[in-house]
């Protein structure tokens with residue numbers, strides 16, 4: 001658990017229900033954050049996923065937000081965490097990070113997808129299948145995002161091959177040479193979008209049952225099944241679908257039992273002529289840490305890479321999204337965004353949504369001036385974006401240790417101290433949350449990261465030469 005003093009404490013708060021005059025400053029900020037989120041994502045999405053968030057305590061510079069189940073927490077984390085972090089930091093300078101946690105017994109807003117599983121762990125929906133016809137939906141319901149269709153996917157040079165493969169699988173699942181379909185590429189480039197598009201297309205025809213889940217949820221669900229002694233049921237459910245899609249497979253690295261289970265499921269499905277679709281951040285051959293036999297099988301079908309976006313593709317995506325929003329965004333602004341935000345489509349989309357939401361709220365058109373003003377913090381962060389990988393590399397070079405020791409289990413001080421410094425710098429220089437940082441350091445827990453941050457702060461106070469080292473690294477990284 002976190003240390004430190006509790007500065008502000010707040011409880012459940014509905015943006016529409018509380019009068020600002022009767023709330024604490026933190027609650028008032030929360031109302032504004034929620035309103036912004038609502039206007040960015042729309043009423044339906046807000047009600048489905050975000051309304052359940054409950055304001056928790058602010059301890060030192062870390063704010064906790066609660067969700068009633070692990071399923072919801074994971075979903076909100078994967079889809080909205082970055083946005084929540086940015087909105088909070090814009091709202092309150094004293095908040096440096098936002099942590100999403102599960103808290104049982106919160107007032108849960110009724111919603112089909114958010115009930116607890118049979119073991120009360122909130123994991124019952126982490127395996128989700130969507131049968132073709134609504135009446136034949138099993139007790140497992142899927143969050144296939146209706147916005148992620150082939151129609152809304154913009155095709156350009158970097159993604160045309162992956163798009164064509166996805167289309168082909170949606171038209172003719174289990175075709176020879178296309179099973180499994182392995183989609184890979186960097187963060188936020190459209191892998192999940194394509195998987196959902198395949199799922200939506202297939203279920204539309206009415207004859208195919210599709211199961212989609214992240215590898216992380218596959219693992220949680222598998223562990224929950226072991227705990228509740230229902231692994232047979234879990235296996236049967238999985239093996240009864242026509243199409244199984246697993247997103248972000250890299251999460252299974254280092255999870256040997258779960259990999260084993262996935263391998264058997266994979267074989268059973270492919271042998272029965274069912275389709276498997278997998279996404280990951282690297283190609284099968286580069287996914288070191290996955291069992292060889294699984295890697296080999298994953299590479300046996302069609303492997304399609306989604307490359308980083310080009311300027312032309314970014315412009316086409318922005319044009320399409322601006323058009324769909326119904327708000328006029330001048331082409332100068334679109335070009336400006338496409339030049340400035342080159343990392344991934346998720347960020348590009350987030351920036352555009354923010355501009356449009358701002359224009360709607362203040363009732364003024366989008367201009368280059370308002371763009372620079374509204375996106376000030378985002379663009380600034382872009383100018384000096386530092387990645388955790390860069391931090392790990394620089395710190396390892398500085399102390400002359402192996403890069404792999406950043407994620408290894410070695411505890412020798414010569415390795416552990418630089419690792420702690422890298423965690424500290426990751427917290428200071430990136431917007432990543434503690435659990436995200438932990439994951440990048442060999443799947444360590446967020447409390448380990450918290451401890452590292454505190455320890456390095458303490459040491460910097462006590463030892464000036466250590467403090468100089470850390471400051472030097474920080475300056476080099478900030479460029």
Ligand SMILES: Nc1ncnc2c1ncn2[C@@H]1O[C@H](COP(=O)(O)OP(=O)(O)OP(=O)(O)O)[C@@H](O)[C@H]1O
Nearest residue numbers: 152153154186187188189190191192193317345346
């Ligand atoms: N070519 C595209 N056309 C339209 N929208 C896109 C395109 N590529 C990505 N997007 C949008 O960008 C956002 C991020 O995409 P998505 O979640 O599919 O990325 P991802 O590759 O799965 O990322 P991650 O590695 O984080 O899982 C989504 O809102 C998606 O709709």
